[in-house]
Amino acid sequence: MVQATENQNRWGQPLVKLERLGVRFGKNPVLRDINLSIDRGETLAIIGESGCGKTVLLKTIIGLLRPTQGTVLFDGQDLAALSERLLTRQRIRFGFLFQQAALFDSMNVAQNVSFPLRQHTLKSSEEIQQTVLARLAEVGLPEDVVDQKPAELSGGMRKRVGLARALAMEPEIILYDEPTTGLDPIMSDVINELIINTRRQHPVTSVLVTHDMRTARKVADRVAMLFPLTRLRPDEPQILFDGPPDEIDAARDPRVRQFVRGEAGERLMEMRRRNRS
Amino acid sequence: MATSSNLHSHNQPEGFLGRMADWVCDLGETVIDWVSGLGDAALFWLRTFGWLFGRLPRKETILPNFYQIGVLSLPVIALTGTFIGMVLVVQSYVQFRSLHLETHLGAVINMSLVRELGPVLAATMLAGRVGSSMAAELGTMRVTEQIDALTSMGANPIHYLVVPRFLGCLLLIPPLTIMADFMGVVGGAFYGTYLLEIDSHHYWENSQQFVGNFDLFAGVFKSLFFGAAIAMISCHRGFNCDPGAEGVGRAATTAFVYSFVTILLLDLVLGIVLDTVYYTIWPDAPTLF
Numbered sequence: 414m415v416q417a418t419e420n421q422n423r424w425g426q427p428l429v430k431l432e433r434l435g436v437r438f439g440k441n442p443v444l445r446d447i448n449l450s451i452d453r454g455e456t457l458a459i460i461g462e463s464g465c466g467k468t469v470l471l472k473t474i475i476g477l478l479r480p481t482q483g484t485v486l487f488d489g490q491d492l493a494a495l496s497e498r499l500l501t502r503q504r505i506r507f508g509f510l511f512q513q514a515a516l517f518d519s520m521n522v523a524q525n526v527s528f529p530l531r532q533h534t535l536k537s538s539e540e541i542q543q544t545v546l547a548r549l550a551e552v553g554l555p556e557d558v559v560d561q562k563p564a565e566l567s568g569g570m571r572k573r574v575g576l577a578r579a580l581a582m583e584p585e586i587i588l589y590d591e592p593t594t595g596l597d598p599i600m601s602d603v604i605n606e607l608i609i610n611t612r613r614q615h616p617v618t619s620v621l622v623t624h625d626m627r628t629a630r631k632v633a634d635r636v637a638m639l640f641p642l643t644r645l646r647p648d649e650p651q652i653l654f655d656g657p658p659d660e661i662d663a664a665r666d667p668r669v670r671q672f673v674r675g676e677a678g679e680r681l682m683e684m685r686r687r688n689r690s
Numbered sequence: 691m692a693t694s695s696n697l698h699s700h701n702q703p704e705g706f707l708g709r710m711a712d713w714v715c716d717l718g719e720t721v722i723d724w725v726s727g728l729g730d731a732a733l734f735w736l737r738t739f740g741w742l743f744g745r746l747p748r749k750e751t752i753l754p755n756f757y758q759i760g761v762l763s764l765p766v767i768a769l770t771g772t773f774i775g776m777v778l779v780v781q782s783y784v785q786f787r788s789l790h791l792e793t794h795l796g797a798v799i800n801m802s803l804v805r806e807l808g809p810v811l812a813a814t815m816l817a818g819r820v821g822s823s824m825a826a827e828l829g830t831m832r833v834t835e836q837i838d839a840l841t842s843m844g845a846n847p848i849h850y851l852v853v854p855r856f857l858g859c860l861l862l863i864p865p866l867t868i869m870a871d872f873m874g875v876v877g878g879a880f881y882g883t884y885l886l887e888i889d890s891h892h893y894w895e896n897s898q899q900f901v902g903n904f905d906l907f908a909g910v911f912k913s914l915f916f917g918a919a920i921a922m923i924s925c926h927r928g929f930n931c932d933p934g935a936e937g938v939g940r941a942a943t944t945a946f947v948y949s950f951v952t953i954l955l956l957d958l959v960l961g962i963v964l965d966t967v968y969y970t971i972w973p974d975a976p977t978l979f
Contacts, residue, residue, distance in 0.1 A: 477838050501844040515839035518830070519754075529843040578843075 428453045428488060428586060428618050429474055435482030436469055442642050443469050445651055447483070449637060453585075456612060456619040458633035458658070460626070462672065465641040466651075467622040468512070471588050474620065475507050476500050505533055508579030508587040508617075512594060514571040516563035522549070522574050523559035529582045548577040551614070552607055569600035576607060580615070587611065589621035593628050605631045626673055630658045638669050644683075734848075734926050738856055741849040747857075755854040759820050760862035764869060767815050771870035774807055775799065775877030783886055792882075793892035797900035799878045804901055808871035809909040810957055813916035815870075816863060817949035821924035824855055825945030828928025829938040837929070847929075856921040863917030864910045871909060904972075908964045915960060919952045 427450040434447040443466040451457050459467050472478045473485055476492045485492045487503055495503065516525045526545045530536055536544070546556055552573040563571055572592065579587055589608065593601035605628050612619060623629055629636050638654040638661075645651060654661060654669045661673050671678050746752075778799045786792045828851060831837050837847045875897075883890040924945040931941040969975065 472838070475842055477841055497846065501846070504842060504844045507842060509839070509842040511835045511839055513834060515835040517836055517839070518834075528845075532843065532845050582843075 426453060427451060427486075429620070430486040431470075431474070431483065432486065433483035434470075434473065434480050434485065436466070436473055436478060437481045444473070444480075444639075445482075445642055447651060449652065449655070451586075451618060451620060453618050454616065456608075456621070456632055456634045458629035458636045459620065459622045459639060460624060460629050460636055460672070461639035462624060462641065465639045467624075467639055468590055470639065471509075471590055471620065471622050475504060475509060475588060505529070505582055506585045508582065508584035510572070510575045510579045510587065510589045510592055512591040514563070514575030516571055516574055516578070518563055521560050521562055522554075522566070525563070525574060526578045526581055528578065533582065544581065545577075548580050549574075551580065551610075552577045553603070569596050569603065572596065572600075572604055573607070576604075576611070580611065583615060584617065586618040586620065589619065589623075591623055591625075592621060593623065593625050601625065601628065602631075604628075608632050626675070633658050636661055638672065640668060730930070731922075731926055734852075734929070735922055737848050738852050738922065738925075741846065741853050742856065745849065747849060747854045751850060751854045752857065755858040756862060758823075759816070759855070759858035760866065763816055763819055763862075763866055766819060767812050767866050767870050768873045770811050770815055771803075771808065771873035772877035774811060774870075775803060775874035775879075776881040778802065778807075778874075779878045779881045779886065783882070783888075792886075792888050794896050795882055795888060796879065796893040796897035799882075800875050800897045800901045801905060803874040803878070804871050804905045804909050806909070806957070806961075808874055809867045809913040809916060810953060812863065812867040812870040813913060813920065813953045814950060816859065816866065816917070817920045817924075817946050817953065820859070821920045821949045822942040822946045824921070824924040825928040825931070826938055826942040828925060829931030829941035832929060832931045833933055833938060852921075852925045852929075855925055856918065859917040859921035860914060861917075863913045863920075867910055867913040868906075871906070904968055908960075908968070911964070912957060912960045915956050916953050919956060920949045923948045923952060 429449075429451040431447050431449040434444055434449075435442065436444040447470065459470060461467050469478060473480055474487075476485070476495075479493050488506075490503065492500060492503065516522075517528070520528070523542070523545050526548055527541045530541050530544060534541075545559065549556070549558065554570065554573055554577070558566070558570065558574070563574070566574065576592075592604050592608065596604065608619065608621065609632060611617060619632075621628070621632065634657065636654065636656065636658045637652050639651055640649075640653050642651060653666045654664045656664075661669065664670055664673070779795060782795055782798065783792060786795050786798075828837070831851070837851070840847045840850055879890075879893065882888045883893055927941045927945040927948070931937050
């Protein structure tokens with residue numbers, strides 16, 4: 414749990430609002446009737462098992478995917494209704510940390526971190542260099558990594574460079590896609606600390622998608638759990654739980670408690686039955 | 691397709707009618723796939739042209755692509771041109787000599803090089819060297835979410851990634867074609883006049899008589915279409931790459947195959963059009979024999 418109460422009191426109004434959101438790929442629906450509101454300054458963790466549509470939800474929030482039903486309101490504006498140019502302006506207000514960091518292979522660390530600054534600001538090379546070094550220091554990376562290519566970095570370093578890049582434009586909202594996946598426990602906790610520190614240092618709203626309960630409990634003010642549509646009855650809502658992390662253990666839905674405890678239960682048998690049918 | 695066929699077969703009646711229904715379903719699905727694929731490619735072209743005329747990319751994105759497409763392709767295209775020129779002489783010499791027309795070799799070979807082989811070979815080498823590489827690079831960027839990262843940072847991927855590659859292929863294929871032509875002419879002349887001892891004066895005189903400016907123009911003009919097709923097909927394949935190493939490999943292969951087939955089709959169509967134009971303007975143009 415983070416001390417975000419001050420920020421929440423100050424802002425309180427929703428920054429992102431999803432209304433009856435639905436996304437389908439061809440004939441396969443992934444998200445259905447999602448209603449979710451994310452307040453300014455809040456840190457929301459979206460949890461759920463693999464394939465339940467967490468990343469799709471995150472990419473729909475930033476407009477990388479267009480909803481097939483419903484709306485995504487960002488600061489009161491329907492992102493799907495905006496032209497490409499206006500959508501680009503809104504996207505600058507976002508920072509996105511991708512699952513594998515998605516650093517540009519052909520660029521070194523400095524060029525990666527400075528990319529959004531060179532695209533959208535008229536800052537001089539010196540100013541950009543200073544910002545890059547400041548962001549790298551913030552995520553605990555030494556100055557001598559600036560000339561290294563992403564392929565030369567470890568997984569944890571890549572994630573931190575990705576975070577430095579996401580912070581470069583001082584965004585209002587940061588979206589983290591599985592920030593600790595594939596990292597050792599120490600580095601996972603370093604990333605958790607960085608997410609918390611980022612919020613302390615910048616007035617930022619955060620949405621993180623994770624299946625790591627340790628991250629969700631440590632970082633988030635609020636947790637929402639998504640469930641795969643393929644295993645849901647048509648009349649059930651896709652968000653099975655929406656509340657503070659300390660209440661999730663006592664959730665009424667047994668599927669939420671099962672996920673939180675990380676118990677397979679009847680899941681293997683269920684998968685075998687499904688494969689047979 | 692096989693899967694959908696199997697699915698249909700569970701739901702359709704057995705026998706001739708059932709098989710016909712399956713066949714019609716499969717055909718319909720294939721047609722829809724083709725039409726939607728063409729529509730997707732057309733939209734990709736339109737967006738590229740929209741950005742091309744809207745705002746040019748920055749110098750730092752153009753120069754590395756131009757270097758990769760133009761400068762690094764030069765040696766391999768020059769080498770190919772030289773050897774094709776020499777091989778043409780080797781293959782044609784005996785037949786021409788038996789008719790005592792070996793001094794006409796220059797006209798035939800240089801005409802073939804300038805109008806057909808130079809542009810087609812330069813384009814084929816470009817499709818193989820640059821097209822596949824562009825598809826693989828963009829495909830990897832798609833698979834590793836780098837294209838999504840670009841978009842999320844407010845940079846349009848078509849403007850940032852496709853337009854510089856398109857400009858590079860479009861603007862640099864004419865000089866590469868001229869280089870292939872030149873090296874082919876030099877290679878042919880070297881083999882014919884020095885090694886096979888064809889009379890140099892008549893070799894060049896015949897070449898000069900039959901190969902005109904229009905032939906050079908026709909070759910270079912065609913190359914512009916080839917360059918545009920290579921860039922667009924390769925970038926489109928890369929952007930629509932399937933996940934995984936297999937998807938990237940397939941994108942690179944299909945980029946070359948589609949580019950090559952398109953080059954051959956364009957060559958035929960443009961060849962007919964340019965010939966019609968030529969004989970309309972110069973109905974009494976000189977013939978070889």
